[in-house]
Amino acid sequence: MQIRPILIALRRHRLATLLIAVEIALACAVLCNACFLIANRLAFVQIDSGVDGASLATIQLTGYDVSKADDLNARVLTALHGIAGVKSVSVINSIPFGMRRGTAGIFTDAAAQHFGGVVDFYVGGPGSFQALGLQMASGRAPQSEDYQQPVVNFVPASAPVQITRALAEHLWPGTNPIGKQFWMGTSQFRVVGVLNALVRPDPSGPADQREWSVFVPAQPGPYLAGSYLLRAEPGDLPHVMRDALATIAKTIPDVVIDRADSHTLDTLRRSYFEKDRTMMGMLAGVIIALLLVTALGIVGLTSFWVTQRRKQIGIRRALGATRGDILRYFQTENFLIVTFGIVLGMTLAYGINLFLMTRYELPHLPWLYLPVGAIVLWLLGQLAVLGPALRAAQVPPVVATRSV
């Protein structure tokens, strides 16, 4: 295909060409960044909680007297054990995607000189570790004697703990964390096991800190009460949950059930990510609308050009150009304009990404997005131009002989 005559024709329509190219450039820039935002959210939404969410549910109780917490724990555990389908009931302070009750800064030395970062403590009573279904990477799981320590504030004074691989790698990079110690206030913790994964209750912080979690075995008591973990077969979970809430409302009427937070873990997870899914939906909607608008713009302008050049097309046809030649002329023209737009758009996409990085703590736009965005726009352009170009190809040679 001869490109020179097309370029000359485009130069005669500088303004329109430039407008379409700028529109494509903007579309390209927004497209790349919006896709990137979606990919980031998607990775977040699909985060591995590390626990066996499908089999778990939680019941959250408030409005009880701290001095009667032991009594409450005993009554709740007894009441829930009696429900058909329940495999285990245990006490735990926090749940992934649920309430956050153990967020604190830690130090890797007793003198509190080396700050280790802000971590989340999951403080659980007997049975909670097994119920969560956590996977060990190395070391050992808590044993029954580990659960003897009472909680003094929100953690025991000292405890053997399991930490996630991500936290271990952050605190003691490249070394075996088993046997290492860390401190929170006056409480002292010794690492005895490493977990494959355990997400923070609220993982919305920086991406590399989402798994800075510690599992602390402890004895339920005044400051470890009111928050319970239920385990059942996934199929049984809905009716187990319904029965459990009904039983508690009946047998312990003076306590307040926090119904907003008492759900299956899957439900909690779904509502936790609701806004991210909404955002992804909106981004996807914008992308689709964007592509449609751009395509319509191309259709509109090319149709205009085809109408304007009917006579010229007729003359070309009369002089021996085939339908294919005419079709290819418009296709090549579109390809050139879109390419021009993409080159502009890449620069713009990069600029927008820099802006988003400073404002929304986004990582760098991976370069792969640029060629993919380019291909999408090339395809879009070709698709949009096809209609008007086919109409151009249908212009009969006889048009050349008419005066209009």
Place this chain on the structure above:
Amino acid sequence: MLKMTHLSKIYRTEVVETYALRDFSVNVEEGEFVAVMGPSGSGKTTFLTIAGLLESFDGGEYRLDGEDVSKLNDNARSKIRNEKIGFVFQSFNLIPDLNVFDNVDVPLRYRGFKARERAQRIHDALETVGLVSRMKHLPAQLSGGQQQRVAIARALAGSPRLLLADEPTGNLDSLMARQVLDLIESINDHGTTVVMVTHDPELARRAHRSVHVLDGQVMDLQAVSESSKDETPARA
């Protein structure tokens, strides 16, 4: 009415300069009917566009109705076109989306007339060309001759002092051409100055006198216009 002295018009491209008009002088008196003749590319259409204030010129002087028009801005030129000049084009140039009534209405709108006066003028103009009954038709529903008569009505509606016609019969068969020419002649009889560009000597003979243009210059016309010379002063 229309006086050009030593007028020149140059078309410039990147490579060459072409004189479309060179040292072009012509004088049309009020009430005259002048035919401008010449072969293709001689500059007769350029003359008409400049005469109609559609284009500017590069040198010389042009007085329209005694007024030097070279210094006028776009608004003033548009106003003169609107009020003093009527155009009749070879290809009619009716606006296809507008019906006959609305086409004739176009210049009156820019004139700022009230609705009642516009309606009256449109009616009168269409009556003159005998097309009152076609008021609601679209141009495409009319024959070529009818379309040209609508175009003439449009040119007449604003009662211009000067009618500029560019090959008004060029796209018409001979019968229709005669009707159109009769119309133009009767307009001239009512006092409107008419300048008509044509390459057809038959048509030119209907004018009071002819101006011959060749290579952008007015030829010596003594011999050609001798026949109509007696008439001209009488009308002036």
Place this chain on the structure above:
Amino acid sequence: MFSYYMNLALRSLKHNPVLTVLMVLAIAVGIGASMTTLTVMHLLSGDPLPGKSTHLFYAQVHSDPDKHRDPLDMLDYRSAVDLWSAHRADRQTLIVDSAIKVRAPDKNLPPLMLQMLSTTTDFFPMFSVPFQYGRSWSADDDARHARVAVISSDLNDRLFNGADSVGQTLRLGDSDVRIVGVLAPWRPSPLFYDVRGGRFAAGDTASFYTAPQDVFTPFNTGLEINDGNFQQFTCWRVPETPGHLENSACVWIGLWVQLDNNAKVAAYRQFLADYAAQQKSLGRFEYTDTRLLSLMQWLDFNHVVPSDVRLQTWLAFAFLIICLFNTISLLLAKFLRRAGEIGVRRALGASRSAVFAQCLVEAGLIGLLGGIGGWLLTLIGLWLIRRQPIAYADLVHLDTGMFVLTFVLAIAASLLAGVLPALRASRVMPALQLKTL
């Protein structure tokens, strides 16, 4: 002339309905997206107390002796009480909120867990809190730790079916309090007096837009009846008894002051600085940093508008710009397709400005139609947002200002898009030799 141009524009739009629909749709979608996000932005970033907010300030000192950083977002008990009882501002109020079990003793309703704000009597006039029944407690009630409370209209509806409940008894935890006032519906956006810690929220600040607390009690009354259930903002030493923070190394109380002129603001700043210096000399403070931000500054400092909302606004406007470019090129095509007609009009006496005006009227008409579409799409967009499980969902509505702005924006955008094509159209040479029309 305008009506003539309007008439011509209508004809032109009807003449090519497909192109018209495309352009109107592009503008409608762009405007709908922008106005939806802009409305949310407007609702979330507005001044919660117009006219009054400039006189309200949030006081901060730095009580953490271990780490030198920004003044902490809240005050420790002693600093809070010291600063408040000095009464150096025109009005001042302490605030602390906590969850408490609420029952109406005479009603047979299950107990509720509700948020309680413990504050001082100035709270109500300072923040222009509207009352439906009764009124706030007195300064004397504050001093006597009186067992009184003010409740929200929502709680009054739930417990007393909206009737005047002044004088009724409410059981908070294990204590009985007498209701002295019921608020009229009150929904500040954001819940400005409770805003803090926004810079640690990573942009996830939707929770700043929750509804106000349901129960309000005098400050000390609240501390007494809900002892053991208070949450710290942060601590530099773990408290000995969780939930009891009066003598802990924790910050958990907010202090708002009203200062009616600049001299008073300056004086109060000096007062804070002097207090910090005095506390340092007493050995209680290590650092003397203080801060006094006005209400709007404090909201800004806390980045109250959720980053998702800001991102959506950016995105919507990028989209609107693309839609506008689309409109520019389509208008250009549309106008230049009529080059012949324009040439004739010019020959018949239309000036350049007349052609320009005619084209702009057409662009504006497209904008108006796009505005109608955009308005409908905005209503749909806002309806979708109201269905989201977010704290500010109930706030979202299109007020008159935003309704008008929808059309202003649509018409302005389309006129802007029309300028270039109209300029090009007005440059079409008036001509004799027009082969096509």
